Amino acid sequence: MMWKKHQEPHRHDGGLKTESCASGSPQYFDLKERIHTRVIELMDMSVVATLDPERLKGEVTALIEQVLAQESALLNTREREQLVQEVQHEVLGYGPLESLLQDPTISDVLVNTAKQIYIERAGKLELTSKQFRNDTHLRKIIDKIVSAVGRRIDESSPMVDARLPDGSRVNAIIPPLAIDGPILSIRRFSRDLLHLRDLEKRKSVTPEIGELLRGIVLSRRNVLISGGTGSGKTTLLNVLSEFIPSSERVITIEDSAELQLRQDHVVRLETRPPNIEGKGEITQRELLRNSLRMRPDRIILGEVRGPEALDMLQAMNTGHDGSLTTIHASAARDALSRVETMVAMTGLNLPTKALRHYISSALNIIIQVARLSDGNRKIVSLQEIVGMEQDVITLQEIFCFEQTGIDKHGCVQGRFKATGVRPHFVDGFKALGIQLSPSLFDPFHVHEV
Template identity: 45%
Template sequence: MSSNKEMYLAFRGQIFEALDPEAVQKMSRKELESQIQSAVDLLATGYQRPITSMMKTGLVKSLIDELFGLGPLQPLVEDQSITDIMVNGPNNIFYERHGKVHKSDLTFVNEEQLLAIAKRIASRVGRRVDELSPTVDARLEDGSRVNIVIPPIALDGTSVSIRKFREQNIGFEDLIEFGSMSMDMARVLMIASRCRMNVLISGGTGSGKTTLLNALSQYIAEDERIVTIEDAAELRLQQPNLVRLETRTSSIEQTGEVTQRDLVINALRMRPDRIILGECRGAEAFEMLQAMNTGHDGSMSTLHANTPRDAIARVESMVMMANLNQPLEAIRRTIVSAVQLVVQVNRLRDGSRKITSISEIVGLEGDSVVMEEIYRFRYDDSEYGEAVKGEYVTNGIMQRSELVKKAQFFGLYKDLMASFTGR
């Protein structure tokens, strides 16, 4: 392995030194590939040990990947079964496939190569990463999200995290097939989306919150005006009357920053029927709750929390970040009147992603927010194996439920009740 790395370094240094950057910019990929192939063939004749044609082909591909793509990461980017790529320095590359994390045999030749590729990723999307600005959060051309942290902040070498963009839309049918929810749960969520319920999707990193939000959005009527707000655009809504907004970090002069809170405030002036916030993580939570309370029914957002009750506590904390000096009781009353459904998604120990709870907020009792769990995933503790086993259970739904009232208003009451009677 070390001899292959030495060979790659030797060829790479000579070929890259001979390349004219301006000429490379004007060349097509095919032309450059032909030139590099000729250079590799020429250098191979004078190399200290024999080089097979397969090794030459691999060398050419690696050099092209470094010039046009993401270097050693390119094979992982092209693999459709891989969802996340994590780089912890030049010698430690990990990837996630089917919910499980694996260590890759691929490595960068050195920290300089990794840092150069990280800087190129940032520059392609109009961002910069250097000692003055050592972190960057951006979106690649294909929609994948990327986060970069470089030394001295990253102690063991440059860190790159890529959340890959899925080409295909995952709908409720796919989630049922994956075992992420039951058919009855899908019907309840579909009706909640159609009936303009305000929904929070709660879960951990990589649990499938955005995937579920995308699936829910497929049941929004085409005559509704929707405004989406995200840090890095991941949502793929198909409705015709759609405005997509994305935040912007500050420039080198520390000016021009546009936060999610700014965009939510601006969205209220755009006559939206629904506002969809990709992820709620700060002071924008207050404006989001106000929007839900003032005629923008059917608004949705995701947030990081481990349980539905933790999600409510997290919203309380985020509203406090807005520095409005509101008493906690007033904040809780706002949450209760704004949010109607909390959907909890979790990634389990076997890598599977499941909706573990669908809860409705029914009111305030003293200082506590009262929640009614409509569906939950009940673990089977009797059989502890590699795969997590269990079943989706329900205690039914109350007739005073807001979901029942809205289903009656939208003419979907019979469909909703069928989810609990099994018919």
């Protein structure tokens, strides 16, 4: 048994003998909190640590049922089963969020204070019936999540990024910054790793573009993936990493580890926030500089968002070809402007023309991704950086997606097509044994979706 010796569940005569505890009622929440508290008191943590997850789940369920049997609440069979499951989620998981996190069709869980939880499914937001008891309950779950990865959240540090054990990305913000109460955002990642063929089935990309993407990675081009929030940048980055040869040493650098690389030889680095005294912070820039001394074949930066842009460009320009990163931007040209702005954040006083030349010599490809109005994600543009014309970085688009309309079900209609431009970088494909279809860049070959 997993409860402490000399203790056993005892009967609670809390005045609920004749009072119904319908699901969602204040009495139901009181009962659940009382059972949860009693179960925690009875659990022997030294025994818990020795149990495997399945046995622990069974033992906790049995203990909850015994504690519940001592209560005088009026519950029907469905409510009783629901209560046992919800207390189990409180003890072993993340409370009201647990069932949502177990649903593979949900991509985002958005908690807008204790009484309002939205989810995103198939690109669309839905309001759920799930609720926390109050802000204190929500804070306990947030603390449980962030403490597991060595982070903290309090009034002196009211914002935090963290991750769940499955790699899902978490952001939390609490009062006084969040005016109405604690806010929690969870970006989930598929338990089953997506492959290029999965993106093709979802019509996010065509086989022709996929063929070119494979060649780009194998030929060690430096790639910048650009897009808005939730547009699929990290998903595409994971898919592209599939083509990195297993013989190469890959180093990943992220604010919150979420990449799911498939290779065996991967070194994962993650930033560290400052401690309660404001010391000990390790930034992406410091990790990037350190990674150059770790003999990387490729460096993957989860997202470039600050001064580390300069170090990334330096790495790309000094022999670390085949590097990949993402950036928040609405178009390829905007992505270059953002990189330029980030380099300026370092205080490096370079003439504009020299800086842009440095950027154009480091980056080879910009892939623009977007989430469309129907919730679907697509590669909407693939462009090559070909150099400079006076003070301007020159781009040429290779593939694009053109939206042509919306059908009666609200689904976006459009077509993928080549622009007819043959990129300069494919000239080296043949020497590497990378074969492309002769009609790959034919502008008359249109793929309707």
